Amino acid sequence: DQQVKQNSPSLSVQEGRISILNCDYTNSMFDYFLWYKKYPAEGPTFLISISSIKDKNEDGRFTVFLNKSAKHLSLHIVPSQPGDSAVYFCAASRGGSNYKLTFGKGTLLTVNP
């Protein structure tokens, strides 16, 4: 049973517009959430994270929002750039679990020039 779900396998946006990637989780014990970006033939690269005590974290063009009651988080990229085209993975961990990550299946983002 998937504990972290990314229901959109792909997303296509125009350069300069906002990209919104969504993620849902089922395990209420998760208390830390991360987004990773992955290019082909490379390992995942850390992008941004958020603790469950917060509802928003911003880093440059990237903002992650967390809605604990809905068990939902989203990644906003504004403005989107062609170099952002990659697979984005949502991941979650819980304290006391050695910080091992549970990943979603990923969303392929394509930013068109």
Place this chain on the structure above:
Amino acid sequence: GAGVSQTPSNKVTEKGKYVELRCDPISGHTALYWYRQSLGQGPEFLIYFQGTGAADDSGLPNDRFFAVRPEGSVSTLKIQRTERGDSAVYLCASRNRGGLSYNEQFFGPGTRLTVL
């Protein structure tokens, strides 16, 4: 080195053979993880090392899989009697237990294993 390195980058083997996959973590990172990513899936946790010991091996699929980290740095994932279903990208990640980014795992490029 600057990042996590993994060797080989690609490994093709025949069903029933034994393989070893190597991971070199970031210097000073005491926490090391192995994940497996099958086609169309996200990475799935296999095993976690804190120092030399396997602190959590709950993700290993069966006893054909084993991993070691004898000196608390380099780790080797070993797969015996490989099966076609073992074909996947095997990812290694390391983490710095201290500092502001203690939750962040740094991933290597992975080893693509193909079992024919």
